[in-house]
Amino acid sequence: MKIGISTGCLYPALTEHSFDQLIEAGFDLFEVFFNTFSELEPDALERMLYICQKHGAAVVSLHPFTSSFESYLLFSGYERRFLDGVRLYDMYFRSARKLGASMVVLHGMQTVYSSISTQEYIRRFGILAQEAAAFGITLVQENVFRHCSGDLNLLLEMKSRLGSLANFVLDTKQARRCGYQPEEIAIALGSSIRHIHISDCRQDELCLLPGTGCFDFDRFFDILGTSGYSGDCVIEVYGNQENDIPALCKARDYLNRILENNQSLQGGICI
Numbered sequence: 001m002k003i004g005i006s007t008g009c010l011y012p013a014l015t016e017h018s019f020d021q022l023i024e025a026g027f028d029l030f031e032v033f034f035n036t037f038s039e040l041e042p043d044a045l046e047r048m049l050y051i052c053q054k055h056g057a058a059v060v061s062l063h064p065f066t067s068s069f070e071s072y073l074l075f076s077g078y079e080r081r082f083l084d085g086v087r088l089y090d091m092y093f094r095s096a097r098k099l100g101a102s103m104v105v106l107h108g109m110q111t112v113y114s115s116i117s118t119q120e121y122i123r124r125f126g127i128l129a130q131e132a133a134a135f136g137i138t139l140v141q142e143n144v145f146r147h148c149s150g151d152l153n154l155l156l157e158m159k160s161r162l163g164s165l166a167n168f169v170l171d172t173k174q175a176r177r178c179g180y181q182p183e184e185i186a187i188a189l190g191s192s193i194r195h196i197h198i199s200d201c202r203q204d205e206l207c208l209l210p211g212t213g214c215f216d217f218d219r220f221f222d223i224l225g226t227s228g229y230s231g232d233c234v235i236e237v238y239g240n241q242e243n244d245i246p247a248l249c250k251a252r253d254y255l256n257r258i259l260e261n262n263q264s265l266q267g268g269i270c271i
Contacts, residue, residue, distance in 0.1 A: 001221075001224075001229075001231070001232055001233065001259060002028075002029045002232045002233075003029070003198075003232070003233055003234075003235065003252050003255045003256055003259070004027065004028075004029030004030055004031065004060060004232055004233070004234040004235070005022055005027050005029070005030060005031070005234055005235045005236075005248060005252065006030070006031040006032075006033050006063065006197070006234050006235065006236040007019050007022065007030060007031070007032050007033050008031075008033035008063065008236060008239060009022075009235060009236065009237055009238075009239055009248060010022070010239055011033070011035070011238075011239030012035075012239060013239070014035075015032065015033065015034060015035055015039050016039070016044065016047065016048065019032065019048060019051065020051065021245060022245075022248070023051060023055050023057060025245050025248065025249050026249065027057070027248075027249075027252065028055065028056060028057040028058065029057065029058055029060055029232055029234070030057065030058070030059045030060065030234070031059070031060060031061040031062070031063055031105075031195075031197075031234045031236070032048070032059050032061075032062050032063065032099065032101070033063040033065070034062065034063065034064065034065050034092075034095070035065045036065060040091055040092070040095045045095055045098045045099060048099060049098065049099055049100070052099070052100070058100060059096075059099040059100060059101040060101055060102060060103065060195070060231075060232055060234070061096075061101055061102070061103040061104070061105060061140070061169070061195055061234070062092055062095060062096045062099070062101050062103070062104050062105070063104075063105045064089070064092050064104065064105070064106075066088075067105075067106075067107040068107070070085075070106065070107055070108055070109065071108075071109045071110045071113035072113065073085040073088070074086075074089075074108075074109075074124060074128065075108065075109035075113075075115075075116055075121060075124060076113070076115055076116070077115045077116060082124055086127065086128055086131050089104075089128065089131070089132075090131065090135070092104050093131065093132050093134075093135035093137045094135060096135070096137045097135050097136055097137060101137070102136075102137065102138055103137065103138045103139070103140045103167075103169070103194060103195055104132060104137055104138075104139055104140070105140055105142050105169055105195070106125070106128070106139055106140065106141050106142065107142055107144045107147055107149065108121070108125070108141060108142075108144070108147055108148055108149045109121060109147060109148045109149075110146055110147050110148075111146055111147060111148055111150075112146065114148065118148075118154060118157065121148060121154075122157065122158050122161050122162060125139070125141065125158065125162070125165075125166075126161075126162050126165050129162070129165040129166075129167075130165065133165075138167050138194060139165075139167065140167045140168055140169040140194050140195050141155065141158065141166070141167070141168050141169070142168070142169045142171055142174065142197070143155065143168070143169075143170060143171055143174050143175055143178065143180075143185060144171070144174050145174050145177035145178050150174065150177075150178040151178075152180060152184070152185060152188055155168060155185075155188075155189060156188060156189070159189065159192050166192055167192055167193075167194045168189050168192055168193045168194065168195075169193070169194065169195040169196065169197060170182060170185055170186060170189070170193050170195075170196050170197070171196075171197035171236070172196070172197065172198050172199055172201075172215070172220075173197070173199045173201070173206050173207040173236075173237075174197075176201055176206045177206055182215075182220060183219065183220055183223050186220070186223050186224055186227055186229070187223060187227060190227045190228055191227065191228035191229065191230070193227075193229055193231070194231050195231050195232070195234075196224075196229075196231065196232070196233040196234070197233075197234060197236035198210060198217075198233045198234065198235055198236070198255070199215075199235070199236060199237050200212055200213030200214075200215045200217075200251075201213045201214070201215050202214055207237055207238060208237070209235070209237055209247055209248070209250075209251040210235060210251040210252075210254055210255050211250060211251050211254035211255075212251075217255065217258050218258055218261075218262060221258060221259065221262045222262065225262070233255070235248065235251055235252065235255075
C-alpha cells in the first residue's frame with residue numbers, strides 16, 4: 001500500500017499547478033481532480049504524463065468535475081440523456097487510460113433528485129461500468145453524503161447484483177458524514193473496495209489532515225489488511241481548509257510511519 005494525494009487538496013489552485021507543487025513536495029501517487037473540460041485536452045494530458053514519467057510518479061485515479069451533475073446527466077428519468085452521458089464520460093475513461101490511471105470515481109445520484117428506482121440506478125451503473133471496462137478502466141462508486149451511495153444497503157445491493165462490476169472507493173470523511181464508521185464500510189464491502197480517500201477527524205470536525213485528529217489509523221489499516229484490500233490510500237481534504245504543502249507532507253509521513261509498523265499489511269501488500 002502507498003500513500004498518495006488528491007490534487008483537489010489544493011483547490012482552487014489550477015489543477016496543473018497543484019500537481020506541480022505536490023510533485024516538488026515529493027508526492028508520487030495521485031488522484032487527479034479535474035475541474036474543467038480544457039484540462040482533459042490532449043496537450044494538458046501530455047504535459048501531466050510527461051511530469052509523471054520524469055519524476056517516477058503515477059496517477060491511480062481520476063475524479064470528474066461533473067460529479068455534481070451526475071444526478072441530472074446519468075440518473076434522471078430521461079433515458080436518452082443517460083445514453084448521451086455515457087458517451088460524455090468516455091472522455092474521462094480515455095483520459096484515465098492516457099495517464100495510466102486504473103479508476104474513475106463516480107458520485108452518482110443525489111437523494112434530493114431521486115427520480116429512478118434502486119434497480120434502475122444499479123442497472124445504469126452497470127452499463128457505465130461496462131463502458132469504462134472497454135477502455136481498461138474500473139468505475140468506482142464513492143460513498144457520498146446526501147447521495148444514494150451514502151446508504152450502505154445500496155452499496156451492498158450493488159455488490160450483490162453486479163458482481164465484479166461493483167467496485168467502490170471508500171471515503172472516510174463521507175462515511176462519517178453519513179453516520180457510519182469507515183471500518184464498518186470496509187468490513188461490509190471487503191475486497192470490492194478498490195480505492196480509499198483518507199482523512200482524520202475529531203468529535204467536532206469530520207475532515208482533518210491525518211495526524212491532526214483522533215482517528216485510529218492503525219486499527220483501520222488492520223481491518224483493510226484482513227478484508228483483502230490491495231489498493232492505495234490518497235489523502236483527500238477540502239482545499240479551502242488545508243492547502244499548506246508542509247502540512248500535507250507531514251500527514252503523508254505520519255501515515256507512512258503507521259504503515260511501516262502495521263503487520264497486517266506486510267504479508268503480501270507492498271508498502
